[in-house]
Amino acid sequence: MLDHTHAADAVSWIESANIQGVDFPIQNLPYCAFQNNDTVARLGVGIGDQILDLSACAQAGLLSALPDSIVQTLQQSTMNAFMSLNRAAWRQTRHHFFSMLVSEGPQADQTIKFRSEVLVAQADVSLVMPMDIGDFTDYECSHHHAVRMRKIMSGTSKPLANGFYLPRAYHGRASSVVVSGEPIYLPLGQIEEEKEIPAYKPSEKFDYELELGIIIGAGNKRGHPIAIDDAEDNIFGFCLVNDWSARDIQKWERLPLGPFLGKSHATSMSPWIVTLEALAPFRAPQTHPGADWPEPLEYLSSDRNRAEGALDVAIDVYLSSEKMRENDDEPHKNSSNRLLDVHWTISQIVAQHTSGGCNLRPGDLIGSGTISGPAPHESACLYELSEGGKTTFNLPNGEIRSFLQVGDEVTFRGASIKEGYPRIGFGEVVGRVLPPVGSK
Amino acid sequence: MLDHTHAADAVSWIESANIQGVDFPIQNLPYCAFQNNDTVARLGVGIGDQILDLSACAQAGLLSALPDSIVQTLQQSTMNAFMSLNRAAWRQTRHHFFSMLVSEGPQADQTIKFRSEVLVAQADVSLVMPMDIGDFTDYECSHHHAVRMRKIMSGTSKPLANGFYLPRAYHGRASSVVVSGEPIYLPLGQIEEEKEIPAYKPSEKFDYELELGIIIGAGNKRGHPIAIDDAEDNIFGFCLVNDWSARDIQKWERLPLGPFLGKSHATSMSPWIVTLEALAPFRAPQTHPGADWPEPLEYLSSDRNRAEGALDVAIDVYLSSEKMRENDDEPHKNSSNRLLDVHWTISQIVAQHTSGGCNLRPGDLIGSGTISGPAPHESACLYELSEGGKTTFNLPNGEIRSFLQVGDEVTFRGASIKEGYPRIGFGEVVGRVLPPVGSK
Numbered sequence: 090m091l092d093h094t095h096a097a098d099a100v101s102w103i104e105s106a107n108i109q110g111v112d113f114p115i116q117n118l119p120y121c122a123f124q125n126n127d128t129v130a131r132l133g134v135g136i137g138d139q140i141l142d143l144s145a146c147a148q149a150g151l152l153s154a155l156p157d158s159i160v161q162t163l164q165q166s167t168m169n170a171f172m173s174l175n176r177a178a179w180r181q182t183r184h185h186f187f188s189m190l191v192s193e194g195p196q197a198d199q200t201i202k203f204r205s206e207v208l209v210a211q212a213d214v215s216l217v218m219p220m221d222i223g224d225f226t227d228y229e230c231s232h233h234h235a236v237r238m239r240k241i242m243s244g245t246s247k248p249l250a251n252g253f254y255l256p257r258a259y260h261g262r263a264s265s266v267v268v269s270g271e272p273i274y275l276p277l278g279q280i281e282e283e284k285e286i287p288a289y290k291p292s293e294k295f296d297y298e299l300e301l302g303i304i305i306g307a308g309n310k311r312g313h314p315i316a317i318d319d320a321e322d323n324i325f326g327f328c329l330v331n332d333w334s335a336r337d338i339q340k341w342e343r344l345p346l347g348p349f350l351g352k353s354h355a356t357s358m359s360p361w362i363v364t365l366e367a368l369a370p371f372r373a374p375q376t377h378p379g380a381d382w383p384e385p386l387e388y389l390s391s392d393r394n395r396a397e398g399a400l401d402v403a404i405d406v407y408l409s410s411e412k413m414r415e416n417d418d419e420p421h422k423n424s425s426n427r428l429l430d431v432h433w434t435i436s437q438i439v440a441q442h443t444s445g446g447c448n449l450r451p452g453d454l455i456g457s458g459t460i461s462g463p464a465p466h467e468s469a470c471l472y473e474l475s476e477g478g479k480t481t482f483n484l485p486n487g488e489i490r491s492f493l494q495v496g497d498e499v500t501f502r503g504a505s506i507k508e509g510y511p512r513i514g515f516g517e518v519v520g521r522v523l524p525p526v527g528s529k
Numbered sequence: 530m531l532d533h534t535h536a537a538d539a540v541s542w543i544e545s546a547n548i549q550g551v552d553f554p555i556q557n558l559p560y561c562a563f564q565n566n567d568t569v570a571r572l573g574v575g576i577g578d579q580i581l582d583l584s585a586c587a588q589a590g591l592l593s594a595l596p597d598s599i600v601q602t603l604q605q606s607t608m609n610a611f612m613s614l615n616r617a618a619w620r621q622t623r624h625h626f627f628s629m630l631v632s633e634g635p636q637a638d639q640t641i642k643f644r645s646e647v648l649v650a651q652a653d654v655s656l657v658m659p660m661d662i663g664d665f666t667d668y669e670c671s672h673h674h675a676v677r678m679r680k681i682m683s684g685t686s687k688p689l690a691n692g693f694y695l696p697r698a699y700h701g702r703a704s705s706v707v708v709s710g711e712p713i714y715l716p717l718g719q720i721e722e723e724k725e726i727p728a729y730k731p732s733e734k735f736d737y738e739l740e741l742g743i744i745i746g747a748g749n750k751r752g753h754p755i756a757i758d759d760a761e762d763n764i765f766g767f768c769l770v771n772d773w774s775a776r777d778i779q780k781w782e783r784l785p786l787g788p789f790l791g792k793s794h795a796t797s798m799s800p801w802i803v804t805l806e807a808l809a810p811f812r813a814p815q816t817h818p819g820a821d822w823p824e825p826l827e828y829l830s831s832d833r834n835r836a837e838g839a840l841d842v843a844i845d846v847y848l849s850s851e852k853m854r855e856n857d858d859e860p861h862k863n864s865s866n867r868l869l870d871v872h873w874t875i876s877q878i879v880a881q882h883t884s885g886g887c888n889l890r891p892g893d894l895i896g897s898g899t900i901s902g903p904a905p906h907e908s909a910c911l912y913e914l915s916e917g918g919k920t921t922f923n924l925p926n927g928e929i930r931s932f933l934q935v936g937d938e939v940t941f942r943g944a945s946i947k948e949g950y951p952r953i954g955f956g957e958v959v960g961r962v963l964p965p966v967g968s969k
Contacts (some may be wrong), residue, residue: 148876164845185618194965201881216602239785251786260700260793264664264888274752276885279826285690289826289884298773310713310967311795338885344689345679346699347787352887353700386729444729445716445778446794446965448704467706476675525886526752 090180091369093207094118094187097338097510101190102197103208105137112361112504112514113137116244118186119361119516120168120326122215130166135361135516136190139208146189149203154196157183168220168362172306172325179325183366216360218268219328220304220452224330225261225356226442227300227332227348227456229434232378232445237468241477242340253407256433256458258440261332266454268360269518274427275495275525276354278338291525292335292351294478295493298470299426300407301457301499302330302358302433308449315449317391320439321365323449328520329359329404329518330456336472359501359518367513371505372397376429378463388444389437398434402461402515403427404503405468410488411496420500421484426469430462449467498524530620531809534558534627537950541630542637543648545577552801552944553577553953557586558626559801559956560608560766563654570606570657575801575956576630579648586629589643594636595625604820608660608802610781612746612765613891619746619765623806656800658708659768660892665701665796666882667740667788667896670873672818677908681917682780685849693823696881696898701772702793706894708800709958715935715965716794718778722725732775732791733967734918735814735933738907739846739866739941741897742770742798744862748889755889757831761805763889767846769799769958770896776912776932780899798894799941799958807953812837816869818903828884829877838874842955844900844943850928856901860940862923870902872924888899938961948955 093099094116100107101115113119113135113211123140124132132207133140143163146152152160159178162170171182180301188196200207221249227237235257236248251257279287309315315323332352339351375398384390391398404427407420433441438455461469468474475491482490493499503515531541534556540547541555553559553575562570563580573580586592592600599618621767628636632949638649669675674686675697691697715735719727746765755763759868772792780790830859831838835897844867847860873881874908878895901909908914915921915931922930933939939962943955 143734218577224702242785249726250721251719251784254727255719255782257786258789259780260702260789261701261709262664264890264893265886267751272752274886277754278885279691279695281690287694287826288689289828311707312712314717321659335885341691341694342697343785343787345682345783346697346789347783347785349698350881350885350887386727388729441790445718445775445790446705446714447790448703453704454735518774 095510100192101136102192102201103137103190105139110357110512111137112516114511115187115196115313116511117363117367119363120181120368121360122167122219124217125209127216132163132165132168134186138211138216138467140211141186141190142207142209145207145244149206151207153188153198155182164430169452172220172304175307178362180366183364216268219360219362220283221268222263222452223450225262225263225266225454226258227458228256228258228438229458230256230431230438231458231461232432233430233463234459234473237461237473241472254386256438259347261356261456264351265357266358269357271357272522272523273333273355273357273425273520275343276335276338276525277525278350279336279341281341282339287341292337293492294336296334296336296471297406297493297499298332298334298459299404300330300332300459301402301428302328303438303455303457304328304362305449305453305455306451308451308453309443311448312446314446315439315487317389317436317440317445318393320436323439324365326362326364326436328362329503329515331357331499331501331520332456333357333520334353334470338526344463354422357518357520359402362517363513363515368400368505370510371401371507373399373401373429375399375434376432378432389440394434394436398436399429400435401429401507402503402505404501407500407502408484409498410484413484413486416486418486424466424467424469425459426462428460430467431457431460493522495522495524534579534623534814535810535950536591536757540632541576542641543577543630547580547588550697550952551577552956554951555627555630556951557803557807557953558623559803559807561658561660561802562607562657564657565649565654572603572605572608572837578651580651580654581626581650582631582647585647589646591629591640591643591647595622597706609892611823612660612744614638615747619804620806623804636835639866656708659800659802662703662706662892662894663890664713665703665706665894666698667701667897667898668696668698668878669697670871670878671898671901672872672908673870673903674899674913677901677913681912692754692827696878701796701896705793706796706798711797711960713773713795713960713964714963716775716778717965718775718790719781721781727781732777733932734776735962736776736864737846737933737939738772738774738775738789738899739844740770740772740899741842741868742768743878743897744768744802744896745889745893745895746891748891748893749863749883751888752886754886755879755883757829757880758833759874763879764805764875766802766938768774768802769943769955771939771941771958771960773960774798774910782829797958798958799956802955803953803955808840808945810950811841811947813839813841815874818872829880834874834876838876839869840875841869842943842945842946844941847940847942848924850924852928853924853926856926858926864907864909866902866907868900870907871897871900935962935964
C-alpha cells in the first residue's frame with residue numbers, strides 16, 4: 090500500500106539520507122540491532138549513514154505517540170517481539186519514524202532537539218544479528234537455478250515434475266546463521282575420491298549462493314495453514330542471504346535426504362531488515378520461466394498474487410581475492426541478478442511452507458533459493474557459472490577461479506530501483522573464507 | 530562410568546520407585562519440566578510415580594550441597610541452562626539427587642522432612658517440553674531401514690554408497706516438535722494423483738517413525754568439530770521420538786532436496802530425559818549390519834567407540850484405533866525394536882554433525898532415525914511394514930491398516946534392560962491423529 094512515506098519528494102533533516110542513490114533514504118527505514126560499547130544490543134533504524142537508537146528515543150520520550158505495547162518491543166535486544174505484532178502496528182511505527190526523520194514537522198523538531206542522544210553513526214557501531222532465528226528454511230525458487238544444478242549434479246536435462254507445482258525447500262540450520270562480516274571457515278567433509286569411496290578433507294568446491302531472506306512476522310499455529318492472500322501479513326521484511334555451499338560435500342551426502350553438512354557450517358545474512366512496507370512501490374506481476382508453465386493449484390493461486398505477488402530487487406555479487414585486497418583492487422562484479430527472474434512469490438513460499446500444518450514463528454528466516462536468471466551468466470552461484478568446475482573464469486588481476494579459495498571475500502549488494510521512486514537499498518552481506526579450524 | 534548410583538541393590542524411601550519393573554527406579558533419575566496450576570513450568574526429577582520438584586528443593590535448602598552455579602540452572606523453566614554445563618556437573622547433581630532419594634542417609638533424612646513440599650505425583654501435573662530446541666536434526670542410522678525405504682521409494686535394491694561411510698541426516702523442523710500427548714493433525718499436502726500431476730489433499734499414507742532422541746549438552750563453537758571421543762561429553766541425555774511422516778507428500782516433494790513438509794507438520798517427543806549417566810550399565814560394542822562393512826574414516830573411528838559406543842535400548846510400538854479405545858481394548862503391539870540394530874553410534878552422530886564446522890547448542894534434538902531391525906517385521910514404521918502400502922495388517926479387532934487413520938493413537942515405550950541391573954525406563958511418547966484443521 091503506497092502512502093506519504095513512499096513519496097519521492099520526501100527528504101530528511103539528516104543530510105546523508107538525501108544523497109542520490111543512498112541505501113537508506115527516508116522512504117526505506119530498515120531495522121537493525123547494533124552494539125556500541127554496551128554488552129547488550131539495541132534496536133535501531135537506518136537513515137543515511139546514521140542509526141536512530143530506539144531505546145534512546147524511548148528514553149527521550151520521542152515514542153510517546155506510539156502505544157506502550159509497541160514501544161516495549163522496540164527496547165529489546167532483538168526484533169522478535171516487534172516482529173510478533175501485526176501489519177497495522179508495523180505501519181503505525183513506520184509512519185512515526187517517518188514523522189521523526191522527515192525534514193519538517195513537530196515530531197521532527199522534537200527529534201532534532203535530542204539528535205545527539207538518539208543518533209549514532211553506523212561507522213561507530215557493530216551490527217549484530219537482528220533476531221533470534223527459530224528455524225531457517227531454504228527454498229529453491231528459481232527454475233533456472235534448479236535446471237542447471239540438476240544438469241550438473243545428475244546429468245539430466247529433464248526438470249523434476251514437482252518443481253512445476255511447488256516451490257521446493259529443505260530445512261536449514263539455524264545455529265550457524267551469522268551476520269555479515271563473521272568469518273566463514275572452509276568446511277571439511279566427506280568427499281568422493283575414488284568411485285564410491287570418500288576421504289575427509291577440506292572442500293575443494295566451495296561456493297556462495299545469492300538469496301533473498303524472508304523474515305517471518307506473527308506466523309501461525311501448528312496445524313493451521315496460512316492462506317495465500319494472508320501470507321504477506323505474516324512477512325515482516327527481507328535481508329540478503331549467502332547460503333555458503335560446499336558442492337563436493339553436498340554431492341556425496343545429498344541422496345536421499347538432501348543438503349546437510351555441505352550447507353550447515355555457515356549461512357550469512359545482511360544486518361538490515363528492509364520491511365515489506367518499504368518495498369510497496371516495487372511490486373510486480375508474478376513471472377513465469379516459460380509460456381507452458383502450468384497453473385498453480387488453488388492453495389497457491391490468487392488474483393492478487395498473479396497481479397502483484399513479485400518484488401523487483403536487483404542484487405550484485407562481488408568477489409575479491411586476498412591478492413586483490415593487498416593491491417587495493419576494486420572487488421570484481423561477478424554477476425548481476427534480479428529477483429524477478431525467480432518464479433515463485435513470497436506469498437507462495439509462505440502458503441506452501443504452512444500448507445501441511447507446519448508453524449512459522451516470529452523471526453524465522455526463509456531463503457528464496459539462489460536467484461539465478463535465464464542466461465548462464467546470470468547464475469547466482471559458482472557451481473552454475475563454472476558448470477560444476479569444468480570451466481574457469483579470471484579475476485581482473487589474472488587470478489583463476491572455478492570455486493572460492495581461502496582468502497576470497499564475497500559481497501552481495503542489493504536494492505529496489507524504479508523510475509520515480511528513491512532507491513531502497515538492502516545494505517550488504519560480506520563474508521571472507523578462512524582456513525578450516527582444527528578439532529575442538 | 531559405573532558408580533554407586535547404578536548399584537542394583539539401591540532402593541529409595543519412595544516405595545513406588547522400588548516396584549519391580551518400574552520405569553523410574555532410583556538408578557534412573559530422569560529430568561522433566563512440569564506444570565501444575567502455575568503458568569511457569571518447573572524442572573523435576575522422576576522417581577517412581579512421583580516428581581522431585583527442583584525449585585521446591587532449592588527453596589527448602591535441600592540443594593545447598595551443590596554449587597550455586599548448578600542450583601540456579603535447576604530453577605529455570607527449561608533444562609537448557611543445566612544442559613549447557615558439563616559432565617562433571619551433571620554427575621555431581623545426579624549423585625546429590627541419589628543421596629536425597631536413597632533409602633537412608635543424612636540427605637535422605639532431610640528430604641523426607643520436606644516430602645510434602647518437594648514431591649508431586651506425576652498423575653497430578655502436566656509434563657511440558659523440557660527444553661527449547663534450537664535445532665532439530667534427523668538421522669537415518671539404521672541400514673535396514675534405509676535399504677527397505679530405498680527399495681520401496683526408488684525401486685532399487687542397491688544401497689547408496691554414502692551410507693557405508695557416514696550416518697546420513699537432514700535438518701528437521703524445530704518449531705513443530707511437541708511433547709507427548711499433543712494433538713497430531715493429519716497433514717495436507719501435494720500428492721501425485723496422475724503421472725507427474727499432483728492434488729492438494731490430506732495424506733493417505735500417514736506414518737509413524739520410532740526413533741531415539743539425542744539431546745545435546747554444551748555443544749561446540751561454529752567451525753570447531755567435536756572429536757569422536759569428546760562426543761559423549763556433549764550429549765546430555767535421551768528421549769523417545771515419533772517422527773510422524775506423510776509418505777505420499779514425502780514421495781512427491783523429496784527430490785532433490787529431501788524430506789520437508791512430509792515431516793515438518795509435527796514431531797513428538799517423550800517428556801522425560803534419561804541421562805547418559807543412567808545408561809552406563811547398558812553400553813555395548815558397535816554393531817554392524819554385515820561382515821563386509823567398511824572401516825569408518827578416521828574422524829568417525831575410535832577404540833572406545835568400537836568397544837562401547839552402542840547403547841542397548843528396547844522400544845515397543847503400540848497402536849490403538851478409536852474403535853479399540855471405545856471397546857476398552859488393549860493397545861496392539863505393532864513391533865518390538867532394539868537400538869542395537871542401528872549401526873551408527875551416538876558418538877559418530879555427533880562427530881559427523883560437527884565435522885563440517887556446524888555448531889550444536891544446548892538442548893538441540895537429534896533423532897537417531899527409524900530403529901528398524903534386520904527382519905521385515907522389525908521395521909519401526911508402517912511404510913516398511915506395509916511395503917509402501919502394498920500389504921495390510923489386522924488390528925486385533927479385525928480392523929485393517931496399511932497406514933494410520935484419523936483417530937489412531939501411537940505409543941512408544943522404551944527401556945534399557947540387562948541382567949543384574951534395574952530396568953531404566955524412558956516413559957512413553959503418545960500421539961493421536963486428528964483430522965486436518967482448516968485454514969487460519
